[in-house]
Amino acid sequence: MSSAHNRPLSDPEIRVKALESLLVEKGLIDPKALDELVDTYETKVGPHNGAQVVARAWTDADYKKRLLEEGSAAIGELGFSGMQGEDMVVVENTSEVHNILVCTLCSCYPWPTLGLPPVWYKAAPYRARAVSDPRGVLAEFGVDVPEDKEVRVWDSTAEVRYMVLPERPAGTEKLNESELADLVTRDSMIGVALVQAPV
Amino acid sequence: MNGIHDLGGKHGVGKLEVEEDEPVFHHEWEKRAFGLFFGVAPHGFFNLDEFRHSIERMGAAQYLNTTYYEHWLHAYETLLIEKGAISAEEYAARCAEVAAEAS
Amino acid sequence: MDILTPELVPVIVANGASTRVESDLEGRFKIGDEIIVRNINPEGHTRLPQYLRGKRGTVKRDHGVFVFPDSNAHGKGEQPQHCYSVRFSNVELWGREGSPKDSCIVDVFDDYMDLQ
Numbered sequence: 001m002s003s004a005h006n007r008p009l010s011d012p013e014i015r016v017k018a019l020e021s022l023l024v025e026k027g028l029i030d031p032k033a034l035d036e037l038v039d040t041y042e043t044k045v046g047p048h049n050g051a052q053v054v055a056r057a058w059t060d061a062d063y064k065k066r067l068l069e070e071g072s073a074a075i076g077e078l079g080f081s082g083m084q085g086e087d088m089v090v091v092e093n094t095s096e097v098h099n100i101l102v103c104t105l106c107s108c109y110p111w112p113t114l115g116l117p118p119v120w121y122k123a124a125p126y127r128a129r130a131v132s133d134p135r136g137v138l139a140e141f142g143v144d145v146p147e148d149k150e151v152r153v154w155d156s157t158a159e160v161r162y163m164v165l166p167e168r169p170a171g172t173e174k175l176n177e178s179e180l181a182d183l184v185t186r187d188s189m190i191g192v193a194l195v196q197a198p199v
Numbered sequence: 200m201n202g203i204h205d206l207g208g209k210h211g212v213g214k215l216e217v218e219e220d221e222p223v224f225h226h227e228w229e230k231r232a233f234g235l236f237f238g239v240a241p242h243g244f245f246n247l248d249e250f251r252h253s254i255e256r257m258g259a260a261q262y263l264n265t266t267y268y269e270h271w272l273h274a275y276e277t278l279l280i281e282k283g284a285i286s287a288e289e290y291a292a293r294c295a296e297v298a299a300e301a302s
Numbered sequence: 303m304d305i306l307t308p309e310l311v312p313v314i315v316a317n318g319a320s321t322r323v324e325s326d327l328e329g330r331f332k333i334g335d336e337i338i339v340r341n342i343n344p345e346g347h348t349r350l351p352q353y354l355r356g357k358r359g360t361v362k363r364d365h366g367v368f369v370f371p372d373s374n375a376h377g378k379g380e381q382p383q384h385c386y387s388v389r390f391s392n393v394e395l396w397g398r399e400g401s402p403k404d405s406c407i408v409d410v411f412d413d414y415m416d417l418q
Contacts, residue, residue, distance in 0.1 A: 012228050012269055014294050015272050015294060016228040017228075018290060019272075020235065028305065029238035029239065034230075034234030037233065037237055082315050086318040119225075119267065120216060120218070124263060131207045132396050141217075147403070148403070150403050150405070152404070156409065158368060159321045200346060200347065205351050208396065238305075241303045249376075252346070252347035
């Protein structure tokens with residue numbers, strides 16, 4: 001008897017176990033494939049991938065041009081592609097424009113570059129307010145957008161997936177590509193944070 | 200449909216709450232719920248648009264009061280039964296067995 | 303594939319499942335067009351958010367041809383059509399509560415809008 005279940009199972013636990021066991025019995029799923037998927041999105045596919053794309057764009061002007069013109073192809077050059085990122089558009093933060101991403105209708109998010117979305121991105125408060133009060137939302141994230149700067153909110157209502165190319169902070173001129181990638185956070189590629197130079 | 204999922208611009212749906220350094224999955228069952236989508240997908244019982252719509256059909260109160268992967272669970276239960284991949288009876292029976300085994 | 307095996311996982315992850323359709327189909331809109339979103343209120347699946355209905359915007363980008371979710375969710379076929387990035391000023395969307403410097407850029411299918 002497994003010691004992992006010396007307590008009653010929660011409702012979702014019961015339902016998931018029931019579904020999985022039924023589907024296995026019917027020969028429809030292989031649980032080891034599910035294990036592999038979980039491992040993939042827990043350890044392999046994540047924001048560290050997007051950070052490499054950003055660092056490359058910061059250090060290679062031609063790459064950046066390709067990235068902004070044909071997102072999927074350029075991201076694919078670095079080996080990132082596929083599920084929930086088959087058709088990507090990268091939008092650039094500049095001194096004039098600040099971009100922020102949302103999916104008001106569900107949770108669409110660029111998995112190949114950022115992995116799976118955080119809970120707050122998928123929950124009602126962010127989805128409701130990002131389109132109508134982006135500056136208020138950004139302020140809650142600690143980002144104060146100057147009044148004369150334009151904010152663009154990208155609502156992923158179709159199958160195109162977006163990613164923000166954040167601004168490279170001052171004081172990073174001497175860093176190499178890998179060191180730059182280490183600075184790039186998931187939140188900066190959603191547009192709810194700025195990349196900070198090392199202290 | 201003009202469901203509650205269509206949240207853009209709504210007021211009164213709660214305060215933004217951010218968990219720092221949150222894990223990709225918060226529970227073991229969420230991992231299974233995630234993986235199930237891709238396990239089931241090759242069989243063509245439903246497409247992604249049907250999947251999303253089944254969640255939209257949940258009903259407003261339930262939608263707002265359940266978590267993200269509970270939405271996915273709802274979608275599997277709804278669609279797999281509607282499309283005849285599993286029957287409501289065998290699913291209910293299996294849930295009862297699983298619950299009994301654990302208690 | 304009959305069943306997803308562990309070996310196939312990296313393949314499906316890397317390939318994904320794009321809903322882009324290779325097609326010569328012409329779109330009804332071009333970049334720069336001033337559009338007005340249709341006032342539709344379908345009971346079925348749509349990817350046209352309520353906050354856009356009847357609003358005026360500008361076509362900024364043509365993403366190409368994709369499967370149309372509204373039909374695909376109801377067994378009515380793919381009805382492939384162009385999908386566009388359309389920019390809406392936040393004042394247009396939210397009235398005086400909207401910030402005039404800001405905008406929402408939303409992916410809008412051909413069937414969701416008309417020329418002004």
